[in-house]
Amino acid sequence: MKNFQRILLSLIVFLMFLTACNSRNNEENKSSKEINMTIHQSSKQGVTADESNNRDSQDPTSNYGGADAMEDIKIKLTIKDEEVIVNMYNNPTSKDFLSLLPLTLTFEDYAGTEKISYPSNKLSTEEAPSGSDPTIGDFTYYAPWGNLAIFYNDFGYSNGLIKIGKIEYGIENIGNISGDFTVKIEKMD
Structure with missing residues (x-):
């Protein structure tokens, strides 16, 4: 035993x-x-x-006006027959992007996290933070590559990423698209 x-x-x-x-x-x-x-x-x-x-852990968008939507400035992304509405932030990069509208761009998937496209002009990075931590629905500009990025999944802090808007509704129309797709982007009245 x-x-x-x-x-x-x-x-x-x-x-x-x-x-x-x-x-x-x-x-x-x-x-x-x-x-x-x-x-x-x-x-x-x-x-x-x-x-x-070693980056600064505080949200850099707060110093750039990223947390504040411009008063009543929204854009509409038209993808096929679906609409996505974005509240634009009050910062120089966002204002520079708005000056390019209307635009029609082709977006592609990147890393199963974001949809990206390259506008013909690089946007202003004046007063921009060193980077940001995107969340689902962020409409951003990645300065090092000169591309727009719409996040449909969380990603993590990225140097050179500037938040220019936040999707109000329609994010589900972005993440479910496979392959390249065309988006018409215009200011809303």
């Missing part, structure tokens, strides 16, 4: 050890994935992982 108890106790200790090791491996794998994602995001912007991790 004592042998049975010793074997059972040994088995319990062994299982606890395996559980602890597995938990540690999962944490290391998660940490490794987070580091790789940070490096991937940072390399997209041309900075090192250390520079990305």
Whole structure:
């Protein structure tokens, strides 16, 4: 009976050890994935992982007027027969974009997170923050590449990303589109 108890106790200790090791491996794998994602995001912007991790943690859009919608300035994105309405923010990049309207652009998917397009002109980055952390529905301008980006999934902080608006409704019409698609962009009255 004592042998049975010793074997059972040994088995319990062994299982606890395996559980602890597995938990540690999962944490290391998660940490490794987070580091790789940070490096991937940072390399997209041309900075090192250390520079990305040392960025200012406060929301840079608050210093740029990104949190404030321009009074009654909205744009309409027409995709096939569906409409997406965007409240525009009050900042120089947003105002520069509005000066280009109306536009018809072709968007494509990028990384299963955003739809991107390249307007013919680069937009102003005057007074822009060093970057931002986009959320679902953000209408943005990625200054290093000169592209617009509409986020239909969360992404993470990106250097050079400037929020220029927020989708009021219709985000579900963006994320479900596969392949390239044409968007007519115009100011609303």
